[in-house]
Amino acid sequence: MTKPRVVIVGAGFAGYHAAKTLSRLARGRAEIVLLNSTDYFLYLPLLPEVAAGVVEPGRIAVPLTGTLGDVRVVIGEADHVDLQNRWVGFTQPEGDRNRLAYDRLILSVGSVNKLLPIPGVTEYAHGFRGLPEALYLHDHVIRQIELAEQATDPAEQQARSTFVVVGAGYTGTEVAAHGQLFTDELASQRPRLKIRPKWMLLDVAPRVLPELDQRMSRTADRVLRRRGVDVRMGTSVAVATADGVKLTDGEYVPTCSLVWCVGVRPDPFVAQLGLRTEKGRLVVDEYLNVPGFPEVYACGDAAAVPDLTRPGEICTMTAQHAQRQGRLAAHNIAASYGQGRRRPYKHHDLGWVVDLGGKQAAANPLNVPLSGLPAKAVTRGYHLLAIPGNRARVSADWVLDAALPRSATQLGLVPADAVPLESTSPEVPAWAH
Numbered sequence: 001m002t003k004p005r006v007v008i009v010g011a012g013f014a015g016y017h018a019a020k021t022l023s024r025l026a027r028g029r030a031e032i033v034l035l036n037s038t039d040y041f042l043y044l045p046l047l048p049e050v051a052a053g054v055v056e057p058g059r060i061a062v063p064l065t066g067t068l069g070d071v072r073v074v075i076g077e078a079d080h081v082d083l084q085n086r087w088v089g090f091t092q093p094e095g096d097r098n099r100l101a102y103d104r105l106i107l108s109v110g111s112v113n114k115l116l117p118i119p120g121v122t123e124y125a126h127g128f129r130g131l132p133e134a135l136y137l138h139d140h141v142i143r144q145i146e147l148a149e150q151a152t153d154p155a156e157q158q159a160r161s162t163f164v165v166v167g168a169g170y171t172g173t174e175v176a177a178h179g180q181l182f183t184d185e186l187a188s189q190r191p192r193l194k195i196r197p198k199w200m201l202l203d204v205a206p207r208v209l210p211e212l213d214q215r216m217s218r219t220a221d222r223v224l225r226r227r228g229v230d231v232r233m234g235t236s237v238a239v240a241t242a243d244g245v246k247l248t249d250g251e252y253v254p255t256c257s258l259v260w261c262v263g264v265r266p267d268p269f270v271a272q273l274g275l276r277t278e279k280g281r282l283v284v285d286e287y288l289n290v291p292g293f294p295e296v297y298a299c300g301d302a303a304a305v306p307d308l309t310r311p312g313e314i315c316t317m318t319a320q321h322a323q324r325q326g327r328l329a330a331h332n333i334a335a336s337y338g339q340g341r342r343r344p345y346k347h348h349d350l351g352w353v354v355d356l357g358g359k360q361a362a363a364n365p366l367n368v369p370l371s372g373l374p375a376k377a378v379t380r381g382y383h384l385l386a387i388p389g390n391r392a393r394v395s396a397d398w399v400l401d402a403a404l405p406r407s408a409t410q411l412g413l414v415p416a417d418a419v420p421l422e423s424t425s426p427e428v429p430a431w432a433h
Helices: 013-026 044-051 131-150 154-160 170-188 214-227 268-273 319-336 372-386 391-403
Strands: 005-009 031-036 040-042 061-063 072-075 077-082 087-091 097-101 104-107 111-113 162-166 198-203 230-233 237-240 244-247 252-254 257-260 264-266 281-283 293-298 353-355 361-363
Touching: 005 013, 005 097, 013 031, 013 104, 013 319, 044 131, 044 170, 044 353, 044 372, 077 268, 104 319, 131 154, 131 170, 131 257, 154 162, 154 252, 162 170, 162 252, 170 198, 170 214, 170 353, 214 230, 214 361, 264 268, 268 281, 293 319, 353 372, 361 372, 372 391
Parallel strands: 005 031, 005 104, 031 072, 104 293, 162 198, 162 257, 198 230
Antiparallel strands: 040 061, 077 087, 087 097, 111 264, 237 244, 244 252, 353 361
């Protein structure tokens, strides 16, 4: 008798943990297929440390094959779902088209960069959602500091040494915090560079980390300002050009570096399914089922999951929610085959951690506010528990970073046009050639 097939689309926090949980629950009674565009699970919270040269890029790319038990991994980009005939169409890396039939389907396609209608942003800004972007930013920062050292024009030197981050949420705050430390170290190795590199953090919100507890916000703001980051709340970019940005307060800032960390939006693939959405996310019930299709589940950033702790609201787009929802989707699929009972999604916030580089962090485990070294210990402990592999390698990188100078060489692996903010390739600023 043919085993039932469960197809999981996307191997982010939701998809990866759905596959891992289901492989344990199924124990050979079902065929589990994971369709993803890469052969690894990316641990996104450590991307800023990759960009700053603290952690090697391969450390946060956990291989799918070998870490997911009996799960069959298929590499490809999903581009169609036939809900009536129950199959998923996808394109393989070299362009071949194929399809996967399913008995149960989990849609966990995740999110992409959130864009705003600001002139010049798609041409001159770079996002920060994956390894290519982190590797590109690492090389770009080093290149700008090297070229600033060589520049004879003070205006060019200042522009190359200025780095603008838009978005003071979790990612943008960490990028600016780690970035300032990284460029300070680069500058210290170049005595001919007479100016200190400057990082700017912009957001229209009234405070840093607006979605988190105010105490964590104050801690992060204090650390950033003491470190020298130019924090400007209530301010954003009005126009981006090849040579700088005009801010909403009218000031023009010459820069060759614009990092876009405004937030995320559901993958556009969701809109192509013809299903009901809310805020661009698939509408599901509290059991993560898509209404009208009991064999289809959705979780993570792609799903508008009801937040039972806040009636009438939907869960926010965070890794914590995605991971827990992925596990619950696996449990509920197992229940649909008679193994256990299905459960609604109801979460309890365990707190947040924000790594600010060096010895600094902000954390509130179980709503206990921490800063400094205690927060740093909690933050790194959390990451080691949460990353599903490569723990020893990540720990070794942290130890080496504390003991040795960071590598400050360009790898040249990712050109600017390979990491567009959207489908349109960004142009390279005039000074970046």
